[in-house]
Amino acid sequence: MKVLMLNGSPHEHGCTDRALEEIAKALGENGVDSEIVWIGRQPVGGCVACNACDKLGRCAFGDKDGVNEFRAKAVEADGFVFGAPVHYGRAGASLLGFMDRLFYSNGRAGQPNAFAYKPAAAVTSARRAGTTSALADIEKYFTISQMPIVSSRYWNMVHGSSAEQAEQDAEGLWTMRQLGRNMAWLLKCIEAGRAAGVGLPEGEAGTWTNFVR
Numbered sequence: 474m475k476v477l478m479l480n481g482s483p484h485e486h487g488c489t490d491r492a493l494e495e496i497a498k499a500l501g502e503n504g505v506d507s508e509i510v511w512i513g514r515q516p517v518g519g520c521v522a523c524n525a526c527d528k529l530g531r532c533a534f535g536d537k538d539g540v541n542e543f544r545a546k547a548v549e550a551d552g553f554v555f556g557a558p559v560h561y562g563r564a565g566a567s568l569l570g571f572m573d574r575l576f577y578s579n580g581r582a583g584q585p586n587a588f589a590y591k592p593a594a595a596v597t598s599a600r601r602a603g604t605t606s607a608l609a610d611i612e613k614y615f616t617i618s619q620m621p622i623v624s625s626r627y628w629n630m631v632h633g634s635s636a637e638q639a640e641q642d643a644e645g646l647w648t649m650r651q652l653g654r655n656m657a658w659l660l661k662c663i664e665a666g667r668a669a670g671v672g673l674p675e676g677e678a679g680t681w682t683n684f685v686r
């Protein structure tokens with residue numbers, strides 16, 4: 474079992490990474506592998522609605538900034554953690570741009586759905602304010618993608634301006650450790666259910682209504 478994490482901060486080893494490392498440690502102690510992918514420092518754009526992914530099965534711009542590479546890893550992963558610093562009271566724009574294109578291009582042109590029915594968690598860091606709003610920004614991708622959300626004993630946030638300051642946030646790191654344990658527990662429950670013959674829920678063709686008549 475493997476959890477794929479994305480550090481959506483421009484700091485490779487900043488506060489968000491410190492939080493993700495704590496989750497990774499707890500996952501490892503509970504027999505679950507993990508990998509942290511760093512989004513990097515290059516500008517990351519949002520979706521330009523070109524719909525090229527409908528034909529390509531991947532984002533037309535995603536080979537440049539890691540979106541397509543992350544999606545390939547995501548197909549193999551069992552669970553996810555997406556983390557970002559708070560920028561201007563919401564999740565940093567790089568992470569949101571990355572996730573817009575990652576989720577919009579997912580499962581198109583006959584490619585497998587990398588996310589449905591796989592548990593996910595959001596994590597955020599801030600000097601002071603905007604964390605709960607940033608968590609909600611990230612969780613929206615999960616709730617439109619049939620992904621069970623993993624929670625912890627408090628909202629998944631650390632505070633600080635550097636990894637050293639986040640290190641002093643004892644309650645924040647406690648929350649991250651519990652998140653890792655909860656993720657490991659849910660993954661094991663899903664695996665046990667699968668082994669006992671519990672299949673995925675049935676889908677249906679459905680109808681697209683762009684507005685209600």
Ligand SMILES: Cc1cc2nc3c(=O)[nH]c(=O)nc-3n(C[C@H](O)[C@H](O)[C@H](O)COP(=O)(O)O)c2cc1C
Nearest residue numbers: 482487488489558559560561562599600601602634
């Ligand atoms: C452009 C920008 C905007 C920011 N806006 C906020 C904010 O609204 N609230 C806040 O508490 N911190 C804000 N910060 C501080 C970061 O959220 C905080 O330092 C965070 O913990 C850094 O995490 P990182 O080391 O993973 O990048 C901002 C930082 C930047 C660069």
